Amino acid sequence: MHIAITGNIGAGKTTLARQLADHYGWEVLCEAVDNNPFLADFYADMPRWAFHLQIFFLNSRFGQMRRVRAISDTDKTWLIQDRTIYEDAHIFARNLYQTGVLTERDYQTYRSVFDNMLSLVRPPDLMIYLRADLPKLRAQIQKRGRSFEQAISDDYLNSLNQLYEEFVATYHEGPLLCIDVNELDHVEREADFAEIIRQIDESLSIIPPNSEASQSVRW
Numbered sequence: 001m002h003i004a005i006t007g008n009i010g011a012g013k014t015t016l017a018r019q020l021a022d023h024y025g026w027e028v029l030c031e032a033v034d035n036n037p038f039l040a041d042f043y044a045d046m047p048r049w050a051f052h053l054q055i056f057f058l059n060s061r062f063g064q065m066r067r068v069r070a071i072s073d074t075d076k077t078w079l080i081q082d083r084t085i086y087e088d089a090h091i092f093a094r095n096l097y098q099t100g101v102l103t104e105r106d107y108q109t110y111r112s113v114f115d116n117m118l119s120l121v122r123p124p125d126l127m128i129y130l131r132a133d134l135p136k137l138r139a140q141i142q143k144r145g146r147s148f149e150q151a152i153s154d155d156y157l158n159s160l161n162q163l164y165e166e167f168v169a170t171y172h173e174g175p176l177l178c179i180d181v182n183e184l185d186h187v188e189r190e191a192d193f194a195e196i197i198r199q200i201d202e203s204l205s206i207i208p209p210n211s212e213a214s215q216s217v218r219w
């Protein structure tokens with residue numbers, strides 16, 4: 001089984017993925033941040049590094065998808081993935097294009113690589129969207145204190161959030177669970193974590209047996 005967590009910067013995906021892995025005994029697939037050769041440069045100069053960073057993330061996420069596929073084809077391990085390849089293209093790269101950071105030529109090249117990869121990608125058995133508004137995102141970005149993220153603008157986060165909402169509204173590749181985390185604290189409050197578990201258990205209990213097919217279930 002392949003579960004994925006989707007959501008904006010600072011929504012709490014990585015922490016929740018680890019908590020869920022502990023709770024259910026799942027294996028976590030995390031995003032490349034510490035060993036990412038472009039991320040800090042990208043935040044300092046987006047036009048200069050946007051294309052490089054997008055290719056780096058796309059390739060890294062595609063590698064994860066291949067791993068997911070290989071593992072789910074051969075054993076019964078449950079995997080939880082922190083962010084999906086869909087977000088790279090439909091949210092981050094699109095936002096950079098729409099705001100003029102990525103040029104037409106770079107974006108079209110990127111999209112054609114993505115479209116080729118997509119034909120080999122299987123959607124997750126369950127996608128969990130963490131919905132968080134600007135104040136929540138800001139608070140968590142500040143709390144984790146990565147220096148290169150502190151200058152991220154409100155405009156950048158808001159445009160990403162808008163694209164996230166469009167993305168989940170049109171995501172029909174598989175079952176989707178939306179959790180509004182604005183008022184939740186799944187780290188400090190046990191009851192909040194329990195509520196998330198309750199929603200995930202409920203979603204998992206009614207996933208269609210061959211959810212890889214395109215049935216879409218929404219909560």
Ligand SMILES: Nc1ncnc2c1ncn2[C@@H]1O[C@H](COP(=O)(O)OP(=O)(O)OP(=O)(O)O)[C@@H](O)[C@H]1O
Pocket residue numbers: 007008009010011012013014015031033039053054057082087088089092093140149
């Ligand atoms: N395709 C992408 N384009 C630009 N930036 C990206 C892309 N994918 C990830 N990032 C950035 O990489 C970093 C990833 O950090 P991390 O894995 O901690 O997740 P996060 O997005 O901050 O979310 P969370 O706090 O929910 O775990 C963030 O700064 C994020 O914006």
